[in-house]
């Protein structure tokens with residue numbers, strides 16, 4: 001969709017990283033931005049440095065009732081939502097997946113997958129009723145090719161890709177005019193490796209991975225996270241360009257597509273056989 005001044009945008013995970021950069025760019029384009037984040041104080045601090053028309057909401061996207069309450073308020077105040085960006089996400093712990101506690105999976109799935117579902121359930125019916133708008137789910141390159149030792153994250157991002165493909169098929173089957181995109185960013189400057197601070201106390205648990213192996217994996221992963229990293233602003237610019245072009249798959253790192261291509265080649269060969 002073409003972004004226009006006066007459009008109403010909703011962005012989750014808006015206090016930091018990609019979400020904050022998206023909000024800055026949307027505000028600069030004259031949109032009204034409703035910013036949601038689990039960290040209410042950080043969100044208000046970040047928002048106080050932004051110009052433009054915005055609202056902030058402290059909201060845990062993994063809580064369906066909380067997201068619905070926020071959506072009701074936004075729809076009551078603004079009457080509509082033009083652009084919904086389900087961006088909030090957490091990285092989860094690095095480690096051999098069979099050694100990770102159930103709580104790691106529950107936390108990452110609650111935010112990365114059910115957070116997106118909660119956003120859809122809360123906002124899409126009103127967007128459907130108006131017959132206009134664009135839904136954007138932020139997945140990851142990790143949702144297109146499976147990297148090792150980040151099991152919950154990889155599985156959650158494959159789920160977001162599958163969910164968005166299914167949603168697009170629903171829109172096509174019902175003749176809906178709503179647009180839908182899934183963004184699959186590569187490495188972008190953010191606080192994603194500090195996400196543990198937002199893990200609920202009830203979902204804290206130790207990994208069964210051997211500490212020395214864990215430390216080595218963390219060190220390797222730090223290196224992986226530096227490769228090809230771009231700024232939040234550059235990432236936001238590429239994502240918004242994809243939205244304006246109505247691209248279904250939005251990529252931010254076109255030079256880093258080899259793992260996804262190799263996966264598709266393997267799948268293609270298996271399908272052809």
Ligand SMILES: NC(=O)c1ccc[n+]([C@@H]2O[C@H](COP(=O)([O-])OP(=O)(O)OC[C@H]3O[C@@H](n4cnc5c(N)ncnc54)[C@H](O)[C@@H]3O)[C@@H](O)[C@H]2O)c1
Pocket residue numbers: 012013014015016017018019036037038039059060061062087088089090091111115138139140141184185186187188189190191192193194195198
């Ligand atoms: N940074 C990258 O390299 C990268 C690459 C691919 C995909 N992504 C995805 O981009 C999205 C944004 O991540 P980021 O890299 O900007 O990280 P970030 O940690 O800087 O920002 C994430 C924001 O989400 C908020 N958040 C966490 N749990 C929440 C919850 N339960 N409810 C509401 N808000 C919550 C955090 O407080 C934070 O402000 C995530 O979905 C992430 O998986 C990031």
